[in-house]
Amino acid sequence: MAHAASSSSDLPAEPVIARLSAHPGVRRFPGKKLTLFQLSGFLDAELCAAICRRIDERREPSAISGHQTGERIRTSETCHFDDTDPLAREVESRIADLTGLDLSHGEPMQGQHYAVGQEFREHIDHFLPAQPDYEKHTQVPGNRSWTVMIYLNDVAAGGATRFRAVDKIIRPERGKLLAWCNLDSAGNGNPHASHCAMKVRAGEKYVITKWFRERPYGWLNEAGDVVLRGRGT
Numbered sequence: 001m002a003h004a005a006s007s008s009s010d011l012p013a014e015p016v017i018a019r020l021s022a023h024p025g026v027r028r029f030p031g032k033k034l035t036l037f038q039l040s041g042f043l044d045a046e047l048c049a050a051i052c053r054r055i056d057e058r059r060e061p062s063a064i065s066g067h068q069t070g071e072r073i074r075t076s077e078t079c080h081f082d083d084t085d086p087l088a089r090e091v092e093s094r095i096a097d098l099t100g101l102d103l104s105h106g107e108p109m110q111g112q113h114y115a116v117g118q119e120f121r122e123h124i125d126h127f128l129p130a131q132p133d134y135e136k137h138t139q140v141p142g143n144r145s146w147t148v149m150i151y152l153n154d155v156a157a158g159g160a161t162r163f164r165a166v167d168k169i170i171r172p173e174r175g176k177l178l179a180w181c182n183l184d185s186a187g188n189g190n191p192h193a194s195h196c197a198m199k200v201r202a203g204e205k206y207v208i209t210k211w212f213r214e215r216p217y218g219w220l221n222e223a224g225d226v227v228l229r230g231r232g233t
């Protein structure tokens with residue numbers, strides 16, 4: 001069952017798109033190439049500040065799962081939130097309420113911190129079948145279908161998120177949420193979802209990243225059994 005590396009998804013995009021589209025204040029990027037939404041003021045200043053403090057307590061140099069090419073395309077620092085962290089639980093429930101995305105499909109929430117000069121160069125969030133570790137990353141949970149990102153502060157200069165293929169640049173703004181779909185309706189990666197975090201030129205930048213999979217998030221243990229993260233809605 002979970003051993004079959006299929007692209008089948010239990011998480012159709014249509015209801016998520018309909019729910020986001022109906023939410024007051026949500027703006028959708030026009031055109032059919034990329035399904036991308038943004039919502040200003042999703043998190044208030046106080047919650048953003050508390051999350052930034054947590055990221056500062058726990059951040060360490062970022063790894064890039066599935067995208068290792070030998071060069072460092074991501075120079076930021078990452079904070080892996082514990083599933084039991086009340087801040088992560090609060091943000092995750094708000095994301096689920098807004099999008100209808102099922103938290104059982106979610107990877108644990110991450111925070112990123114970029115100092116001046118740090119960036120995340122052009123990349124895709126989903127995994128490509130040609131990658132050597134594709135099976136390992138996708139066998140149980142499938143691919144990364146949605147990315148939800150939240151800016152936690154205003155950045156003095158730089159630090160925008162750029163989707164070059166569709167000529168869209170999004171400036172960081174405290175509390176603003178982005179949500180985009182990485183896969184097309186057949187479950188294949190959408191090349192137009194490729195993006196980068198441009199270098200921070202002044203100040204610093206904090207974001208939350210939360211990835212959702214096609215199927216409930218889990219992995220195989222050493223005995224080959226499926227272990228699920230087990231975070232319900």
Ligand SMILES: O=C(O)CCC(=O)C(=O)O
Nearest residue numbers: 120160161196197207209
């Ligand atoms: O920080 C950003 O603007 C983008 C982050 C990103 O692309 C990622 O974490 O995958």
Ligand SMILES: [Fe+2]
Nearest residue numbers: 123124125195
């Ligand atoms: Fe990304």
